[in-house]
Amino acid sequence: VLKLGIIGSTGHTNYVLNGLREHEHEVVLAGIAPGSDGENIDSLQSKAFQARYQPKAYLNGMELLDQLQPDIVAIACHFHDHARYVIEALNRGIHVIVEKPVATTLADLEKVKYAYGQSKAMLVAMFGIRYTAPFVTAYQAIQEGAIGRVRLIQAQKSYRMGDRGVPFLSRQTYGGTIPWVGIHAIDWVYWLSGESFETVYAAHSAFDNKGHGELEATAMCQFTMSNEVMASVSMDYLRPKQAPSHGDDRIRLVGTEGVLEVRDQQVQLINGREEGIQVLPLLPKRELFTDFIDQVKRVGTCMVSAEDSFYVTEIGLKAVISADEKRVVSLAN
Amino acid sequence: VLKLGIIGSTGHTNYVLNGLREHEHEVVLAGIAPGSDGENIDSLQSKAFQARYQPKAYLNGMELLDQLQPDIVAIACHFHDHARYVIEALNRGIHVIVEKPVATTLADLEKVKYAYGQSKAMLVAMFGIRYTAPFVTAYQAIQEGAIGRVRLIQAQKSYRMGDRGVPFLSRQTYGGTIPWVGIHAIDWVYWLSGESFETVYAAHSAFDNKGHGELEATAMCQFTMSNEVMASVSMDYLRPKQAPSHGDDRIRLVGTEGVLEVRDQQVQLINGREEGIQVLPLLPKRELFTDFIDQVKRVGTCMVSAEDSFYVTEIGLKAVISADEKRVVSLAN
Numbered sequence: 001v002l003k004l005g006i007i008g009s010t011g012h013t014n015y016v017l018n019g020l021r022e023h024e025h026e027v028v029l030a031g032i033a034p035g036s037d038g039e040n041i042d043s044l045q046s047k048a049f050q051a052r053y054q055p056k057a058y059l060n061g062m063e064l065l066d067q068l069q070p071d072i073v074a075i076a077c078h079f080h081d082h083a084r085y086v087i088e089a090l091n092r093g094i095h096v097i098v099e100k101p102v103a104t105t106l107a108d109l110e111k112v113k114y115a116y117g118q119s120k121a122m123l124v125a126m127f128g129i130r131y132t133a134p135f136v137t138a139y140q141a142i143q144e145g146a147i148g149r150v151r152l153i154q155a156q157k158s159y160r161m162g163d164r165g166v167p168f169l170s171r172q173t174y175g176g177t178i179p180w181v182g183i184h185a186i187d188w189v190y191w192l193s194g195e196s197f198e199t200v201y202a203a204h205s206a207f208d209n210k211g212h213g214e215l216e217a218t219a220m221c222q223f224t225m226s227n228e229v230m231a232s233v234s235m236d237y238l239r240p241k242q243a244p245s246h247g248d249d250r251i252r253l254v255g256t257e258g259v260l261e262v263r264d265q266q267v268q269l270i271n272g273r274e275e276g277i278q279v280l281p282l283l284p285k286r287e288l289f290t291d292f293i294d295q296v297k298r299v300g301t302c303m304v305s306a307e308d309s310f311y312v313t314e315i316g317l318k319a320v321i322s323a324d325e326k327r328v329v330s331l332a333n
Numbered sequence: 334v335l336k337l338g339i340i341g342s343t344g345h346t347n348y349v350l351n352g353l354r355e356h357e358h359e360v361v362l363a364g365i366a367p368g369s370d371g372e373n374i375d376s377l378q379s380k381a382f383q384a385r386y387q388p389k390a391y392l393n394g395m396e397l398l399d400q401l402q403p404d405i406v407a408i409a410c411h412f413h414d415h416a417r418y419v420i421e422a423l424n425r426g427i428h429v430i431v432e433k434p435v436a437t438t439l440a441d442l443e444k445v446k447y448a449y450g451q452s453k454a455m456l457v458a459m460f461g462i463r464y465t466a467p468f469v470t471a472y473q474a475i476q477e478g479a480i481g482r483v484r485l486i487q488a489q490k491s492y493r494m495g496d497r498g499v500p501f502l503s504r505q506t507y508g509g510t511i512p513w514v515g516i517h518a519i520d521w522v523y524w525l526s527g528e529s530f531e532t533v534y535a536a537h538s539a540f541d542n543k544g545h546g547e548l549e550a551t552a553m554c555q556f557t558m559s560n561e562v563m564a565s566v567s568m569d570y571l572r573p574k575q576a577p578s579h580g581d582d583r584i585r586l587v588g589t590e591g592v593l594e595v596r597d598q599q600v601q602l603i604n605g606r607e608e609g610i611q612v613l614p615l616l617p618k619r620e621l622f623t624d625f626i627d628q629v630k631r632v633g634t635c636m637v638s639a640e641d642s643f644y645v646t647e648i649g650l651k652a653v654i655s656a657d658e659k660r661v662v663s664l665a666n
Contacts (some may be wrong), residue, residue: 149541151538151540151541151550151551151569151571152551152553152567152569152571154487154489154565154567156487156585158587158592199659201534201555201661203555203557203561203563204563205484205561205562205563207484207560207561208482208484208589217484218484218485218561218563218587219563220485220555220563220564220565221555222534222536222553222554222555222565224536224659227540228536228538228540228551229538230536230538230551230552230553231553232487232553232555232565232567234485234487234565236484236485236587238484238485238587238588238589238592239592239603240590240591240592240603240604240605242603242604242605242606242607242608242609243592243603243609243610244609244610252489254491254551254569254571255571256541256571257573258573259491259571259572259573259576270572270573270575270576271573271575272573272575273575274575275575276575276576276577277576277577326532326557326661327661328534328659328660328661
């Protein structure tokens with residue numbers, strides 16, 4: 001039985017808690033701890049208890065790593081502390097599932113990559129939207145050639161602002177709206193196109209952020225990619241509370257043989273197969289946590305690799321530099 | 334009665350021919366002529382005859398200007414010849430309605446602006462999509478504060494390729510997909526936001542253009558604008574022939590108080606007025622030609638000014654430079 005610890009409850013711990021249900025015979029939630037100064041994990045604790053798990057509560061993440069010595073750790077504390085715990089875990093040979101972005105600075109990301117290179121442990125970042133039914137369906141269709149070669153992509157994230165906590169209010173703890181929100185759309189662009197990023201020009205603005213300090217309420221990135229593919233990623237926190245859902249995730253991929261869109265949790269396709277717009281039957285959603293457990297047990301592979309996790313984080317962080325410095329940033333390695 | 338001449342039949346002469354019907358008592362189509370080497374105006378001639386107009390056919394545009402001496406000339410020849418005829422017409426005090434872009438090079442555009450400054454004649458470019466019902470409705474709603482201040486914009490043009498004629502195949506005669514197709518979306522961004530452009534980073538690619546020479550099948554521009562507004566404009570010729578329509582024009586404007594979208598000839602709005610997505614009742618479409626005639630008669634004003642026509646053309650041409658040279662181009666004047 002694998003021992004699991006969770007550090008922090010600021011990010012999407014539900015990927016882990018929900019996934020855990022199917023693995024109760026092989027994974028036990030043995031410990032939880034706050035990861036960041038002032039981080040409150042009451043909600044994580046009550047969710048764990050509601051699910052009848054009885055994790056031991058540690059004072060902080062370092063104690064959890066040292067005393068619990070888990071096989072796997074999920075890290076979802078304040079975003080600027082992700083990298084620190086990832087490195088500590090990897091150095092101890094503990095497998096890591098970490099909230100995106102993996103790091104909030106390029107310097108921290110380099111340290112994470114070094115630690116990963118030295119470690120035998122596995123790592124995945126929570127690019128969990130890949131695992132939802134519309135995105136699994138879109139990926140499969142594109143792999144099967146539904147739109148030919150991808151040539152142009154527009155992707156969108158749009159959220160309600162609501163009340164964001166203190167870690168969102170400063171760049172130092174938050175990292176920026178591009179690496180927190182936009183990073184998902186950057187991930188889709190990368191994953192669905194199969195192309196690599198060449199340049200980015202980005203913009204972001206903290207105007208009209210409803211009192212949320214340095215948090216950028218709007219941001220936009222334009223990427224040039226290999227094979228003269230181009231992509232735009234837009235993100236905002238201005239979705240009205242009257243909207244029918246919290247978020248409005250979209251992507252439109254224009255290919256040589258068709259156009260595919262994910263919108264309103266649907267997948268729409270236009271190509272030579274039939275006249276008009278086809279709405280694809282959705283494939284079942286998958287579970288990131290399940291895939292990662294299988295990978296740890298060496299019976300499967302995550303759709304999100306460690307390399308993907310690092311690469312997409314890097315692109316997001318370089319886009320922040322582009323937006324801050326108002327210049328094109330090269331993404332070629 | 335105003336004498337009207339039409340030079341060329343490569344662009345959207347239907348704005349003029351359709352508009353003319355309501356003005357037969359005050360405007361007479363007196364002459365037509367090809368504007369460019371090798372330009373065939375048979376289709377214009379037969380449309381004119383079908384509508385029971387009896388314009389005199391001139392050998393070329395210069396003869397039409399000199400011999401017919403029209404009050405108004407519509408110019409819609411090969412795109413690189415627009416500027417030449419606009420200048421000749423303005424120098425003769427003839428009012429001009431010209432296909433976009435007004436010019437295909439910045440040097441030509443400067444000459445046009447100079448001629449306009451010296452002339453008492455009026456000018457409008459065929460930014461006719463502003464006049465369609467969804468865009469009139471969107472403009473009105475935004476003016477009335479439906480979404481507060483505009484913060485972020487995504488706009489899209491998507492067309493079927495079909496068979497494009499020879500003038501589309503070389504940059505020299507075509508000007509580029511950004512100033513031919515994308516310019517409409519640039520115009521919407523400008524008109525609906527009320528902001529001015531500050532920088533552009535653009536990309537375009539002639540890959541997969543189905544044998545259309547230098548024509549770019551995909552292109553994309555990201556703009557920064559005044560007040561930290563940001564905008565992305567995407568365009569492609571890859572819309573499959575099985576699609577339910579020739580074109581797929583869209584714009585999404587995210588504001589401080591709501592989100593408005595034009596899509597599928599509809600206007601959707603989310604704001605504080607009611608729960609969920611509102612589909613706005615469409616206002617009636619308007620006629621660019623009618624407005625221009627009223628302007629010439631000094632009893633009205635076009636929604637598209639001469640200054641708008643020049644400015645949007647300039648932004649499109651500078652975006653081409655950005656895409657060609659793969660660098661950010663400043664748009665501040």
